[in-house]
Amino acid sequence: MPDSSPTQQTELEPIPGKRYFTIGEVAKLCDLKPHVLRYWEQEFEQIQPVKRSNRRYYQRQDLLLIRQIRSLLYDQGFTIVGARQWLKGEQAGDDAKRYRQLLRQTITELESIRDLLKTVR
Incomplete structure (x- = not known):
């Protein structure tokens, strides 16, 4: 029986091609609980969903960042x-490490696009 603990890498659903996502949708797409997302907003200044009428709306780049944070943790x-x-790139004192970070982000985005294109066919 496969282990479904958070430490095991899991396949996440492709990100749908829409502009805004609710916290519930993001939680499902990133395999997280909504309270974890709210906590991460406090811990990672890069996560800044749009807030309207006391509701959070995340954009595609927010989902990619959250998935990257999930992978790191x-x-x-x-x-x-x-x-x-x-x-933040603080530990990366040199350009090579910053380049690897950018490359990982690009790969993550390309994989998401590939997955989205697979579902369109």
Whole structure:
């Protein structure tokens, strides 16, 4: 029987091609609980959903960032402080590490686009 713990890499659903997502939709698409997303907003300054009428609306780049944070924490074993530093590039004192970060983000985005295109066919 496969282990479904958060430390095991899981296939996430492709991100639909819409402009805004509710916290419930993001939680489902990122395999997280809504309270985790609200907590991460406090811990990672990069997560800034649009807030209207006391509701959060996330955009595609927010989902990609949240998935990247999820991967850093759950799959790669980073602490929150370590993931925050990695995202800010503080630990990357040189350009090579910054380049790898940008490359990982690009790969994540391309994989999401590929998955989206697979569902369109």
